[in-house]
Amino acid sequence: MPQQIRRxxxxxAVFIALFLVLRYVMIPTSFGEYGHYRGRSLEDNAAKPLQFxxxxxxxxxxKSIVEEKSRGHHAGLACETCHGPAxxxxxxxxxxxxxxxxxxxLLDKPAERKNCALCHNRNMARIKFRNDTVNISMIKQVDVMKHNLVDKNNESLKCIDCHFPHDPY
Ligand code: HEC
Ligand code: HEC
Ligand code: HEC
Ligand code: HEC
Known part of the structure; x- marks a missing residue:
């Protein structure tokens, strides 16, 4: 065998051995227990304190707010989406x-325009196509930077000055 091939x-051989050693050292013991991930990550996540x-x-x-919300357009929203973990x-x-x-x-009261923008701001990626096969009810979009931003006294208005957050219309 020529010398250069032997080398x-x-x-x-050295690289393969190194690879096997490193692989042995680095892969967590519970890897592959349930699938292609670290099995213990389930326990780790379950151990985190609950927030919601x-x-x-x-x-x-x-009671009155829950009932009010269940009548309106926001019926499907979780209270904690707006008010935070409770x-x-x-x-x-x-x-x-x-x-x-x-x-x-006390929880956050998300009264600023930017809070409603989270879901209602105009977003080109959320345009509904007529032949969309996915049946999602689209959230109505407004241009948060323009839609009824100022009143006649030239003061900026909050969304909740005109729309009730728990039963908007
Ligand atoms: C779309 C976001 C949103 C959702 C969903 C929501 N809230 Fe609110 N909530 C608000 C805003 C904004 C205010 C502040 C209203 C104000 O300052 O006039 C508020 C105020 C409140 C207050 C303070 C009292 C008041 O009327 O000002 C309570 C209590 C409350 N919400 C409870 C709830 C409960 C319970 C739910 C679920 C049934 C819920 N909210 C769902 C946005 C929301
Ligand atoms: C055991 C009773 C109880 C439960 C259950 C409860 N709250 Fe409250 N909540 C209160 C009390 C009491 C206040 C304070 C009233 C005050 O101090 O003016 C309050 C105030 C609030 C406020 C107003 C905060 C502020 O800054 O004025 C919000 C928003 C709120 N609750 C949301 C919720 C949501 C959302 C839930 C369900 C996940 C919930 N609450 C469940 C008793 C409760
Ligand atoms: C977490 C997402 C979310 C947030 C935050 C949110 N909304 Fe909504 N909103 C919705 C959904 C979903 C609907 C119902 C859409 C439907 O009926 O298909 C809706 C409906 C509405 C409608 C009725 C539109 C119509 O059909 O005429 C108004 C007005 C509205 N929201 C105002 C607000 C205001 C004001 C805020 C801020 C206080 C706000 N929303 C925050 C998700 C949200
Ligand atoms: C000065 C009052 C006023 C303010 C402030 C206001 N709105 Fe409106 N909004 C209206 C009126 C009136 C309509 C119905 C007529 C229209 O479509 O312009 C409406 C319609 C809507 C609709 C339904 C749009 C549709 O396509 O049918 C949504 C969603 C909405 N507003 C969300 C918001 C949000 C989010 C904010 C804050 C960024 C806000 N509004 C601030 C008065 C207001």
Whole structure:
């Protein structure tokens, strides 16, 4: 065998050995347990503290708002999409005797134009095509930078000055 081939084979052997060692060291033990990912990542994620609680926990204390929302265009939205994660708010409010909550337990009130823009701002990627085979109900879009931005006194208006957030029309 020519000398240069022998050297090449040695080099290959070294690289393959190195690859196998590194692979052994770097791949987590639970990899492949359930599929092509680290099996323990399921436990890691399940161990994170809960933040959200779901719509059904609000009715106990905010009945009128839940009912108002269920009548209107926003019926399908989760309260926490707008107000943020509410598990703490719900659990602690439950234990407090008075209706006044400390500030740290109050939730965001997303009253600014940019909050509504999250879903309603004009977005060319969300244009509905007539022959769209995917049946999604489209969210009506407005140009947040123009749509009723100023009133006759030249003051900028918030969206909720004209539309009720829980039952917009
Ligand atoms: C156990 C009763 C209870 C439950 C359950 C509850 N809340 Fe509240 N919530 C309160 C009380 C009490 C206040 C405070 C009233 C105050 O201090 O003026 C409040 C205030 C709020 C506010 C106003 C915050 C502010 O800055 O004024 C929002 C928004 C809110 N709750 C959303 C929710 C949502 C969303 C849920 C369901 C995920 C929920 N709440 C579940 C008792 C509750
Ligand atoms: C589209 C976003 C949105 C959703 C969804 C939403 N809210 Fe609100 N909510 C708001 C805004 C904006 C305000 C502030 C209204 C204001 O300042 O006049 C508010 C205010 C409140 C307040 C304070 C009291 C008041 O009337 O000002 C409570 C309590 C509340 N929301 C509870 C809820 C609950 C419970 C749900 C689910 C049933 C919910 N919200 C769903 C946007 C939303
Ligand atoms: C998380 C997404 C989301 C946010 C945030 C949101 N909306 Fe909506 N909005 C919707 C959806 C979904 C509908 C219903 C669309 C449908 O009926 O097909 C809707 C419907 C509406 C409509 C009725 C449009 C019509 O059909 O005439 C108005 C008005 C409206 N929203 C105003 C607001 C305002 C004001 C805010 C801010 C306080 C806001 N929305 C925040 C998702 C959102
Ligand atoms: C001065 C009052 C006023 C303000 C402020 C206002 N709107 Fe409107 N909005 C209206 C009126 C009136 C209509 C119905 C007539 C129209 O389509 O222009 C409407 C229509 C809409 C529609 C339905 C559009 C459609 O295609 O049918 C949506 C969604 C909406 N507004 C969201 C918003 C959002 C989001 C904001 C804040 C960025 C906002 N509005 C601020 C008065 C207002």
């Amino acid at each position: 090449l084979l040695v080099a290959f 609680t779901g719509n059904s926990s609000c009715i106990k204390c905010h 598990l703490k708010h719900v659990t602690y409010a439950d234990t407090l005797p008075h209706a006044k909550l400390p500030d740290s337990l």
